Amino acid sequence: MEGDKASGCDGLVLINCFVSPYGNRVRIALKRKGLEFEEKPENLAAKSPLLLSSNPVHAKVPVLLVGGKPVCESLVILEFIDEAFPGAGEPLLPAAPCARAHARFWASYVDTKLPECAGRVWRSPKGAAAVEEGKKDLVAVLKTLEAELGAKPYFAGDALGYVDVALVPFAPWFLTYERLGGFSVAAECPALAAWAERCARENGCVAKSLPEPEHVFQFVCGMRKMFGLD
Incomplete structure (x- = not known):
């Protein structure tokens, strides 16, 4: 699955489960920013080696891989997206x-x-x-x-x-x-x-x-x- 448009942001991979409110936050943010990404579906009953290696502390979705480097915890990821791609779409957090x-x-x-x-x-x-x-x-x-x-x-x-x-x-x-x-x-x-x-x-x-x-x-x-x- 991909975001709506490419914005020079190659290498974004979202590890997610389709029912996860936390992972779907990240999907919304990426799409709102118009960032292109790949989504890897996760089976939480049999967690993948990719998830376990990307988030060894909590072993939870979501994880956003950025050029292969993991960013974990959904609210942290939202702020990362806002900060890392300031020219893409509208900001999530207010300026003040x-x-x-x-x-x-x-x-x-x-x-x-x-x-x-x-x-x-x-x-x-x-x-x-x-x-x-x-x-x-x-x-x-x-x-x-x-x-x-x-x-x-x-x-x-x-x-x-x-x-x-x-x-x-x-x-x-x-x-x-x-x-x-x-x-x-x-x-x-x-x-x-x-x-x-x-x-x-x-x-x-x-x-x-x-x-x-x-x-x-x-x-x-x-x-x-x-x-x-x-």
Whole structure:
């Protein structure tokens, strides 16, 4: 798979799994910048030697290989792309230091809060107390993000930015959270649900980078079956 246009950036290889919100952040950023890249799909149940050698500390996707040299951790990669290719496309982070710090805070909030409580929803056995507790905490996290979004089209204002790119790859997972947690994101957080739709509708880099929600759900069902959760 390649980005939309070449920009003199030979040697970019993204190691990713198609359902990974973290890897798909990087896909969005590369496409938004118009950078040409190769994508190597990863099977997380049988990790490849390339992944293990590229990220020996965590053995996780994504990894961006730049001329063969690995850059790891998705938020780190986003900032690397912004800094390494300043003339390509629009910047992800704002120019003002305070605004940059603000964006970093909210992206960190996403990674610190959302995956943990969402994981309790989809990784717990049916009927377990952890599912209900995870759902409650997940809705609280989403409401906090919705409050930060406010009436703005995007988190930084009028254009897709760093926090949007950090958060929107979780949107295809909303269906899985809803089905396993017994709630509706659109009912609980209508403005956030509308924001997710806007991100894909108005930004080709988003629409082209995210999996179908049903495919994510089927992937999770397979994982749950493998681990005896259903």
